[in-house]
Amino acid sequence: MIHHISISAKNPRHVANVLAELFQGSVMPFPPLEGAYVVMAKDKHGTMIEVYPLGSEIMPGQGLEEASFCRNAHPYHFTSVHAAISVPVSQAALETIAQREGWRVLPCARDGLFNLVEFWVENRVMLELLPPVMAKGYLQAMSPANLEALAQQLAGVAGRS
Template structure:
């Protein structure tokens, strides 16, 4: 069960505000890393995304044995990080919000296994969104009853590449 994730972006306040709107939630400062903000879904799972300033790194043992933060001066722009998140709004609403933010949105199929909506946050960071219309196919694909078949399908896709 995934409850929250964190990622660094160029404009944490703006990104958190847009994502809170998409999740139909709230945005708040995240004071533990200056300049950071969180988008909270306000759901029963405590779903939250922390957005840090670009260049933020989590480091161990920074404060009384706990993780802390540091900022690197020359961060990379593209990352291998991404997340798939179910949201309570439609593709059309996502497109409207993304258009207002100036971000790319691309509905797509993952080799027929399931569908997602690629939201390109700040046009460089991908987050996959699952609307109520497409989430059931994703959930069915990854259900305990279908996991063996999914492994087989993924192996077939891998063999074609």
């Protein structure tokens, strides 16, 4: 289970506030990095998203030193990092919030297995959001029994090529 992730944003405080709205959670500053915020979903899993200023990077420490932050003066606009996250709000609420922010939002069916909403934070970072109805479908599709059957099916297809 993933309990928290980090993303970068051009406007971290604003993005954190929008995400808190989606999670019906709260925002607080993230002291290890100036200008960063943490969004707390206040759910039973301790779900959080850390929102860093664009260009922030995490570097490994030396020896016994912990990781530290640095800034990249030339960050990429897009990223391969994304996450599927259950949210307590409806698809309609997601769409309304995205439209208000001018951010891309798109309901999707992933390979016929489950549905989700692509929610593009600042039109840069994709979060696959799962309102309650979609979260049930995702959890069913990703159950151990269904994953085993899918793995066998994919192995059969790979063996034929």
